[in-house]
Amino acid sequence: MxxxxxxxxxxxxxxxxxxxxxxxxxxxxxxxxxxxxxxxxxxxxxxxxxxxxxxxxxxxxxxxxxxxxxxxxxxxxxxxxxxxxxxxxxNSPDRVKYPMLRMGERGEGKFRRISWEEAMDWMVEKIRSIQTAYGPEAILEYCYSGNREHMAKAVAGRLWNLMGASKLVGSFCLLSGVAGSVGTVGSQYTMDPQVWSQHAQTLFLVGRNCTATNPHIFPFLYRLKERGGKLIVVDPCATGVAAKADIHIRPRPGTDGALALGLIHWIVENGWEDRAFIAEKTTGFEELKEYVKTWTPEYTEKVTTVPAAQIREVAEILAKTDTMFETGYGQQRYSNGHQVQQALACLAAVCGSFGKPSANYDCISGMAFPGVTGFADGAAVSAPKGADIPKTRLVNIAAVARAIHEAKEPPIKGVISYRGGLISQQPDVDYTIEAVKSLDMFVTIEQFMTDDTDYADLVLPACHYLEQYGVHPSYWHNWNQVLVPAVQPPYECVPDIEIFAELGRRLGYEAYFPKDMTGLDWCRLLIGGQCDLDKAVSPNGPVRHTENWCPKVPYETFDTPSGKFEFHSSVLEERGKRFPGHYDPLPVYYEPDESIAATPELAEKYPLNIISQHPSFRTHSQYYNLPWIKEIEGPARVFLSKKDAADRGIADGDKVRIFNDRGELTDIVARVGIRLKPGVAEMSSGMWVKLGGSVNKLTKLVPAGPRDILAEDGILREYDPLLDGNTGSYFNTLVQIEKMEQEGQA
Amino acid sequence: MNTRTQRILYIDTRRCMGCRACETVCKLENDLPAGPRYTMVTEVETGEGFTEKLNFLPVPCQHCGDAPCVRACPTGAIYKRADGIVLTDGSRCIGCHECLLACPFGVPQFGANGRMTKCTMCVHRIDEGALPACAANCPAEAILCDTVENVSRILRERYGASASYGPFAAELQEAGR
CATH class of the missing domain: 3.30.200.210 (Phosphorylase Kinase; domain 1)
Structure with missing residues (x-):
């Protein structure tokens, strides 16, 4: 029927x-x-x-x-x-098709169908009662990058602003590295790959598993290689792109920042630094030179396990050839993530790799945060003229579970979640679930019944990105295409923008959510001031961003306070005077929060450092439930070195238990081989908690810096996304792995 | 058959980086459910220590010059076209799996109806002058589909002129290229 x-x-x-x-x-x-x-x-x-x-x-x-x-x-x-x-x-038959209200206990996943009318009434009543009992700041959105376009979040932001709700800020992906990069370089740009692939002699690629996260770089990378260029890859894992490298450097997880210091040391020791560039376009070099004195190749080998000979070889190549630096985000998923990027930027500057078609530096394009750079007029959407917008507290997403646990005056009592798997993607799953259970209202807007929906009071049927509008300029290349709905939403699914607009109207803000405003109208309001929007809307597009936003060859100048590249970062130094954390003006290395060197006693119990890459099969937890993907991906698996497997009597294909003090995973299939060096294990992120493969059962909530947001329980009065961080330090996780008894064995 | 003009699907394994886009673009193009897989990327580890390496090998039907499956099929359901594409007439297949036993690559697939099905080199696209879906889409541009002669020309363009890269790097360097 x-x-x-x-x-x-x-x-x-x-x-x-x-x-x-x-x-x-x-x-x-x-x-x-x-x-x-x-x-x-x-x-x-x-x-x-x-x-x-x-x-x-x-x-x-x-x-x-x-x-x-x-x-x-x-x-x-x-x-x-x-x-x-x-x-x-x-087209999946498993889509969430209509609003559903929880019947059983949280976590049971029992619901009954209700109408949108009832759902809206239920939300309005809940929000009002929470506001009355605790105050407006007891409400918080949870939103991340499941659909990373910026438009719906901005429209929702208008509602939260009008309501005076707590405001979600930050990132748990990459803002630590951005702080390290902005602190030294200033505004962030990326150079078109068409340019470096034709001009660079060496590509230095750090922490990016391009197979899964950047497959379209490959033709450019091959172009460089076919011109005779060299590819150097830094990654603890033998990834697909590492397999194409001329040199693959495999540091101990969390020590890429130390590696960069060792490379700088050897370059400076031999006088290979780009003196003209340093004299003309940088400040603070002498201080850095002094600091890296102790980072000899031998000492760096001790910290990173990278052979001293390889450090010398690579340092010479980086310094003596025109090197393009393409840095990813994997290297910063440790509590020292900001230091890593600061050190990498300094390495590029020592090599003079800025401002040239053949030698430049890519961390992230400012288009990643268009509301911060001004490409998107976030205020026009989120803080409409004439509205009374109260200044509210901020909650940092990198510590959102801590904030829910610890917030007082008022507590956080209602969360509306969309575009992000709160339970599967935040570190320390059990701690996150406890936080969710303490809420009076947990609403999720979802396409499928996920880990989050199981704990929700109300589940709303979300739209696929092909059913809604959006603005998502790439943070790597410089081309823009506006998202338009290809089809009308099926069932009773509603685009996110329209859900928030209707909720706003029902909460009494009719004037701010005009009924006839289309998604495209909202997009025009957001970015129409800075680009010719219609040229980027189907049937047109994509268009390249204009030169003022994305120069063809960036970094000919720097917009730091000194107007130069700052080896000694003045902005980080100043920021550090105001906030707790690790705002070091120099890229001073320190160990990640949890590692064999930082926590040797813990490492005796849990000697393996497990890292969790993004797999090509999924976008985190999305796509996991599709037959085509399941068929390719197979059961949850963990990659181990041959030595670690042999030491534990584990053979390829055996089922293993992975555990530490925070949790355990069972029946994970061991894949034994060359992908990892001894002491390191890898298990992809995003597998669902309820299906038994979530690596975040093991990870710890300790955001990378520079700002120590845990000192403030993730609840802030002021926050600078470009200088404060943060990033989830998913990869500094120690575990033990043991073989499970097979059926039929004693 | 003139092997120089036979149309082939060539995988440039120097380029394949294991993204597996060929697997889902094939599913979509050929309207396949989970089950039959016309192509599959296998991951092979080679070497020791500093020579350790991951290799990626997509394995669609090889459309062999002298195809063992054609010879093995007792009902003549499998045949080779003049341009070299190996195809199956599903109505003549009796589901005996002889082709699977004969195929060195494990290519033949058996769907819910028990009959053999496999990569057709997207013959419907080829006949209209388009590339097979996997070759048209490959983000690494690793899948080539053309005559033997033309594929070999593309490979010479990619690697022949480069002194530092490719299968003949050492010889070319010695020759002073």
Whole structure:
């Protein structure tokens, strides 16, 4: 029996044919030609470097096929495996189809269907009662990068501002590195890969598993290699890109910052530093030179386990050839994550790798945070003119569970969660679940029944990104395509923007959420002032950002306080006078929070450092439930070195138990091989808690710096996203692994 | 068959980096559920110590010059086209699995109906002048589909002129290129 779905009277129905690149387009499905009603251009907003251009074929209101947009100059008509799996995802029979209210206990996953009318009434009543009992700051949103486009978060931000709710800030991905980078370099840019692939002699790639997170870099990287260039990869894991490297450096996890210091030492020791660049465009070099004196190749080997000979060899290549620095985010998923990036930026500066087509430095484009740089007018959306916006407390997402546990005056009592797996993605799952259980209201807006929905009071049916608008400029390349809905939402699903707008209207803010405002109108309000929006909207696009936002060859100048690259960071030094943390003006190395060197007693019990990469199969916890993906990915597995496996009597394919004081995982399949060096294990992030494979059962809530936000329980009055950090230090996790008794054994 | 003009699917393993996009683009193009897999990326570890390396080997149908499956099939359901593409006539397949026993690559797949199915080199696309879905999409540009002659020309362009990279690097360096 098919279920009936009700019309939602307050939904904004638009004619989507206006976005058609073409109508009545023949397309192949299963070897047969089918005529699609229209094909629409959009891009993927799943928090990846590539932000691929996509062509979406629609027939009878359904997405039937997705292809890469061949006109996209970076992604060139190619998509990753997830891109195609979106057809299975958006059409999945397992979608959340209508609002559901919890019946059983939290965690049981028992719900009953309700109407949107009832859902809205329920939320309004709950929000009002929490506001009355505890005050407006007892409400908090939880939102991250599941769909990383910025528009819905900005519209929701308008509502939170009007309500005077606590405000969610920060990141648990990469803002630590950004602090280290901004502190030395100033504003952040990236150079088009078309440029460096034609000019650089060496590519120095750190902490980025490009196979999973940046597949479209490969043609550029191969172009560089075919010109005779060298690829040097720094990664504790033997990744796909490491397999293509001329030199693969494998430091002990969490010591990339030490490696950078060792490389700087050897360059300076031999007088290979770029003296002209240092004299003209930097400050503080003498101080750095003094600090790295002790970082001899031998001492660096002791800290990092990288052979001294390899350090000498690589230092010479970096200094003597035109080197492009492409730094990823893996190296900063340790409590010293800000130091790592600060040290890498200093290494690039010592080599003179700034401001040249052949030698430059990429950490992240400022387009990653368009509201901070001003490309997006966040205030126009979130703080509308004439509205009375109270200054509220801020909650840092990198310590959100701590904040929920510890917040007083008022406590946090209501959380509305969307676009992020709170339970599966935050470190220390059990601690997060306890926090969620303490809430009076936990609403999730989800596409599927996830770990989060099991603990929710109210589950709302979310839209796939192909069913809604969005703004997601890439943080790696410099091309922009606005997201438009390819299809109308199915069932009773509602785009996030419209959910927040309707909730706002029902909470009494009708004037600020006009009913006839479309998603595109909101996008225009957000970025229309800084770009010709229509050129980036299907059937048009993508467009390159203008030179003032994204110069073709960035870093010819620096906008630090001194106007130079700062080996001695004045902004970090100043910030450190005001806030607790590790604001060192120099990239002074210190061990991660948990490691064999920092916590040797703990390492006796738990000798393996487990790191959790992003797999190519999924965007964190998304796509895990799709048949195509399950078939490729197989059961949850942990990678081990041959030595660690042999020491434990573990053979490839054995089931193992992974544990520490925070939790345990059982029945994980061991994969024994060359991917890791002894002492390191790897298990991909994002597998669902309820399916038994979540590595975050083992990880610890200790955000990387520079600011020590745990000293403030993650609850802040003031926060600078460019200088304060933070990043989840997922990778400084010590565990033990043991073989499980197989069935039939004694 | 003239092997120089036979159309082949060539995997440039120097380029394949294991993203597995070929697997889902194939599923979508050929409208396949979980179950039959027309291509599959295997990961092979080689070397010891500093020579340790991960290798990625996508294995679609090799459309062999002298295809063992064609010879093994007792009903003549498998055949080779003039351009070299090996195809299956599902209506003649009796599901005996002889082709699977004969295939050195484990290519033949058996779906819910028990009949053999496999990579067709996206013959429907080839016949309209387009590349197979996996070759058209590969983000690493590792999958080539063309005649033997043309594939070999592309490889010479990629690697032949480079003195520091590719299979002939040592010889080229010695020759002073």
């Amino acid at each position: 098919s279920e009936a779905y009700r019309d939602i009277p307050w939904r904004n129905h638009e004619d989507l044919d206006r976005y058609a690149v073409k109508q009545n387009v023949p397309v192949w499905i299963g070897g047969k030609k089918v005529t699609a009603d229209r094909v629409v251009k959009t891009c993927c907003p799943h928090n990846c470097y590539d932000t691929c251009g996509e062509l979406v074929y629609v027939k009878d209101g359904k997405v039937i096929k997705i292809e890469g947009d061949p006109d996209h100059p970076i992604t060139k008509g190619h998509l990753c495996l997830k891109g195609f799996a979106n057809v299975q995802k958006i």
